[in-house]
Amino acid sequence: MIYKLQFADLLPYWDVLVRGLAFTILLTLASTLSGVAVGTLGASARTFGPQWLSRLVGAYVELIRNTPFLVQLFFVYFGLPAAGLKLTETQAAFIAMTINLGAYSTEIIRAGIEATPKGVIEAGVSLAMTRLQVLRHVVLKPAFEKVWPALASQIIIVMLGSSVVSQISAEDLTYAANFIQSRNFRAFESYFVVALAYLMLAILARAILRALGSRLFPKA
């Protein structure tokens, strides 16, 4: 028996798909900005901060990188209310993704910072630059340039990983597929269309990040 594809069955649910797509894009955008900010602070603290802070950031990175994202998400959504902190599913998804990307990008950016020779930093200091100026122009900018491709990959991994937020009833792209599939039982068509949407999103994100990279770090 040949399975008859009926993509027309998805049409009545186009609004669910569009809303899911918009949610995934916005969630990724917001948590990328905050996650990379956390990563930058974390990497700076780990390399230049006092030992206790460096240890603390190290512990955070190890904790997050060695536990599943789904468990982190469940902890924020189902666990924290017991401690009196009740978050909506969107807030919980944003926070879990920020914490997750923050940990990975801390490690990625730290690798870039450590690749900066000590002599270059000393040269900055000898030019009477303030600590913050040295950090920004001498340390971070070249560090980001070195690790940009790795960071871009991690952002896309986090975007694809965001599909699990549907488990806490956040209405993202995967939720849309699950929902449609529970209504018309067209599992093949629903997941096929959504897989295609993720593929397009990933390709688009990579292109945008590459363009951003070549603007921020023009080849001399």
Place this chain on the structure above:
Amino acid sequence: MIRRRVFQAMLVGAFALSSFTGSASAEALDDILAAKVIRIAVPTDYPPFGAIGSDMQPQGLDIDMAKLIGRELGVRTELVAVSSANRIPYLQSKKVDLVISTLGKNPDREKVIDFTAAYAPFFMGVFGLKSVAVSKPEQLSGKTVGATRGALEEQELSKIAPADVTIKRYEDNNATVAAYISGQVDIFTSGNAVAAVIADRSAARAPDLKFVIKDSPCFIGVNKDEPKLLARVNEIIAKARASGESEKLSQTWLKAPLPPGF
């Protein structure tokens, strides 16, 4: 050719056998009373109707109901653990005399077995905290309800709820229960068995029935053409209801009174 004949012979044999067992059976009630034992199929995988307790013995509403019937008949009750898939075949093949296993009535089942009167309530409903004042779908307006995506009650609720109700659809039953217990939602839709389990584990958030979405009470299954057994079991059920025994079973296992009109 030969193979086909063998097959035909087997088919004829099977028919002969089935008609033989069908016609040879005496009234099951007489057999039960003579043997002083009644065999009853019960679940052991579906709390609070039937589960294995910490003493490794089956316990639950269905098990208590089975024991009650044995007691009323004055015979020993032999419990036979069944799954929901094989409970009707167990009855049809006469491995058991009765099925007490959260059995719902539907036309297909009525073609193959008989049903007694309902012995326990089973329904999909909307449940919530006592403080939530809701008694019909319209009153959910503006509220948030947790549900299990794709489940029967979620689909029904999506149809009857007003447009401004937020339905949070979780992946499975456990997530819906976790969302309610952790306070992510104060109202949810599920079966009364699930609500009873929550009431048992989290007294502080014991769910209160707001309204029923779909009613499908539990019946006892009896083989066809057993009028004496059917009548006797119905008598026992009626007596249990009149004496308050059914109410007690509901309070003990379902943590709720029998619904009005049951």
